[in-house]
Amino acid sequence: xxxxxxxxxxxxxRDALIAAAFAHHPHSDGSEVPLLHALAADGDLAxxxxxxxxxxxxxxxLALSPVTVSDGTxxxxxxxxxxxxxEAQRKGIGSALVREALAWMEMRNxxxxxxxxxxxxxxxxxxxxxxxLMLPGFPEAYFLGVVLASPxxxxxxxxxxxxxxE
Numbered sequence: 792x793x794x795x796x797x798x799x800x801x802x803x804x805r806d807a808l809i810a811a812a813f814a815h816h817p818h819s820d821g822s823e824v825p826l827l828h829a830l831a832a833d834g835d836l837a838x839x840x841x842x843x844x845x846x847x848x849x850x851x852x853l854a855l856s857p858v859t860v861s862d863g864t865x866x867x868x869x870x871x872x873x874x875x876x877x878e879a880q881r882k883g884i885g886s887a888l889v890r891e892a893l894a895w896m897e898m899r900n901x902x903x904x905x906x907x908x909x910x911x912x913x914x915x916x917x918x919x920x921x922x923x924l925m926l927p928g929f930p931e932a933y934f935l936g937v938v939l940a941s942p943x944x945x946x947x948x949x950x951x952x953x954x955x956x957e
Contacts, residue, residue: 792850792884794891797839804849805841812874823872829953830856837868838895842875842884851875853888855896856953858905860924861946866902869950889916897939905936905948924948 842851923945
């Protein structure tokens, strides 16, 4: 497996992968593919990574977009959506994508990263609730973050417009 930045030619395969990965997910409304297109159209897709196998077939995808924090702390990102082809799940691909995204943020001296996700999966990658960091309207236990530069911000997180969380 190889992880690399997404290329324009990847879009059809990426979209199909994401649609398949979220097709039966209990918390999906099917908006993940249109969300990525909207993030790109708005200029808010900071990083789009793909994992591919040796023959170039896409196995997974991860997106990062900038977020704001009400206290003005700069350099924070939102992770998601992230998807792994159904038959390739539980093989470390998602974890590898997250580690690559964290390394990308560290190279850019980012402050940190937030996401909405399963604490059981993301805890092993360093994500946990960040005291004082909030995303109103979403379950606190599933709003997780990793602080890459201290101090941790305090306030409400705002995602890119495409997420519709304003």
